[in-house]
Amino acid sequence: MTELYRKLEAHLNLLYPEQDGAALAQRLVETMRIVPGGPEPVPYSNHWDQADAYVISYGDSLLSEDRLPLENLHHFLSHYLADSLSGVHILPFFPYSSDDGFSVIDYYQVNQSLGDWPQIREIAAQFDLMADVVINHCSARSGWFDNYRQRKDPGQGFFFEGDPGDDLSQVVRPRTSVLLQPVQTLDGERHVWCTFSPDQVDLDFTNPEVLVEFVSIIRYYLSQGIRVFRFDAVAFVWKIPGTPCINLPQTHCLVQLLRLLVEHQRSDAIIITETNIPNRENLAYFGNGNEAHAIYNFSLPPLLLNTLVTGDCSHLRTWLMTLPPARNGTAYFNFIASHDGIGLRPAEGILSEAEIDRLITTMEGFGGRISWRDRPNGQRSAYEINISLYDALAGTLAGPDSHQQARFLCAHAIMLGMEGIPAIYIHSLLATQNDQERVANTNHNRAINRHKWDYPRLQALLADGSSHHAQVFQAMKQLLAIRRCQPAFHPNATQFTLQLGDALLAFWRQSPDRSQSIFAIHNVTDKPQSLSLTSLNLIELDRWTDLLGGQCFLDLRQTLELAPYQSLWLSNAPVMVDDTATPTV
Incomplete structure (x- = not known):
């Protein structure tokens, strides 16, 4: 414990030089309920092997009239995938106001439309459960934000305020919305920082009370059986006007501090950073083996997609050659599709602008949409391609062809063979196609790849060997079954x-x-x-x-x-x- 306190104080003195580091360290240890004499984490230990693979799903991807959505998900996992996958990442399952869960209203509750904590615990008892720690921002409709406006606790010091007169020209943005949003409080008008949208207000980690609150949240998730924590949008969490406000040293320090606390509470817990940024910046979140246990391998999706639609693997091959081996105790978290789009920032410096433009044009021809971001120079650039992966691989630069299914399975064979832990989006397992109706209903590009299946109908399709859904699903299960037996795929x-x-x-x-x-x-x-x-x-x-x-x-x-x-x-x-x-x- 002495060594733990020493490391915690070192981090806290960097983050909060005006605070009593020793007293704050003691408070964090008590909040995490770390007891003296408990099991110590073993440095550089791999908490995974070749049998590990995850499915990524929303809590309500499978709907029916007779069961709660989380019960449907558990049924699907246990009846169809128990021998194929070891873990599940359930995307934010909390009450929310926008962004399909990533605008959290209450971090301690399960969205009642999905189920409740007993359903979460049942899934966690059978599978390694990954949950999101939406750490950069929360909902403008949350109790915290109401308290912020009324100048009450908890919440009055929880949100990052900006000054319209500050130099914000260097700030890196993933969106095109206005960064500073005016808000009326009991003390008059304030401008709060909103990296992603006006409904997603950035939290202020320069206030140690915010840190203590999130340690409490993580401790609560551990008590519900959650073992794997995905730190959403963590790269943006620390802001200093006059800087890019992304990947700051304090952000890395914060991740290191949270890892110390988490692994001293549960030695096999895993922290995964979600940082949709260029490759070199992403790799930095491994730290010195003391930061993220795993990082999302964000360059893989655009490079693999480009490879298969061009028939040229040169860029992907070069990137693979330069990818440093993950040391023991760390791993790449490999994916090629997710609830978000196919990010283009991680391809910067690898694909040329002309190649990215060509890829965009091809994806638009397959029904895809494009989401944009504002750059510090005032220009707008493509941030991600929104499309289902099955439709993204419908053809080549020449257009759709007859090789869609083979191309799609080839993409997954590549990912499953690579160094790292694989994760497969549920709509890739099911070969779900573009949901244009959902885009029209929500006016949200990302909805194209967030289809909600009628579970009985899906089960009928999976039982019908003539459907492409059944054919892809069985082939994917076979790939997973083969992979998990091979020690060379550790x-x-x-x-x-x-x-x-x-x-x-x-x-x-x-x-x-x-x-x-x-x-x-x-x-x-x-x-x-x-x-x-x-x-x-x-x-x-x-x-x-x-x-x-x-x-x-x-x-x-x-x-x-x-x-x-x-x-x-x-x-x-x-x-x-x-x-x-x-x-x-």
Whole structure:
């Protein structure tokens, strides 16, 4: 405990130099209910292995008349995915006023339309549950904000105020709305900082009372069985006018402090930072192995999408080559679709503006929408593409074609083979298409990929082998079943990128104990491609098997022909899944 107090005080003295660091550290420890003699976190420990994979879902993605939405979600997870996935990220399930949950009214309550804490605890008892800590802002309709305007506690010092006369020219914005919003309080008009929207008012972490409150929130979530915490929009959490107000040193310090508290309360708890920013800035949230346990791999979605619609993997390959291995105790959180759009900022410096414009045009041709942001120079630029991933992969630059399903499965085979922990959006598992009606009803671009399924209808479609939903779902489950058995797919297993030309994306994985090697090779084009096995330098004394097709290769001098978007996972020590319906991906 002495070492914990020393580290906490060091962080607190940096964040709050005018406060009594020792007294504040004691208060935080008591709030988190850390007891002397409790289990100490083991440095550089991996709280995951190759069997770990997550599904991302809203609490109300599956609706029916006879069950609460959270009960439907639990039923779906336990009856369809218990042998495929280890965890679930339920997107904000709290009472909210906008942004489909990310404008939180009350952090301690479950939205009654979804269920209540007993339903959350039941899911957490069976799956590793990830919950959002919406840490940068809360709803303008929250009790905290009402108290702020009335100058009452808790809340009167909780929100970040700005001065219209401040130099805000450097502030990095993800939106086009006005940053400072005028608000009437008992003390007159004030201007509150709203990074994302007028309904999402930024919290003021320069006030230590806000920190104490969020430690209390996290402690409460731990008591409900939640083990994994996604820090939403955390890059924006500390503001200093005259700076970009993103990724400031105090932000990194705050994440480090919260990690200390969380892992001393539960040693296997995991913090994941959600930072939709350029790649180098994103990597900084690993810290020195003392910050985020995992970071969202935000560059992967736009680069993989670009690869598959252009048939050229050169940018993705180069990025993979420069991606530093995550040290033990840290991991990449890999995803290629989510409730948000496909972010374009993480592709900055990798794709040229012309390539981004070409990608945007192609996605608009597949029914996609574009969300914009204001830049410090006053110009507007594309922030993200809003589209369902299944429709995003409907074709190539030339337009839609007949390879949509194969291309879609190839994308997931690539992601599932990569270093890191994979996460699959529920609408990717179900091959859900663009919901244009929902966009029209909400006037919100992101609604295009936030469809709400009638659960009985979905179950009927999944039972119908002729539907593309059933076909994709079964193929995705098979990919997951194969992956989870292979030690070479441990999130921290060695990865080397191979040079097989621009049409074949390939990388080599080796298990931490070196007992298994897997060569993951993917045809990213709509044309057959040849692969000479001699180019892989396979060890002839080993028996090499394609985990996806089941074929054993005895002649290592032969040349294979990969069909459009076909993937191979060549393993020298395969753990095969007993399933005669193994699809060729």
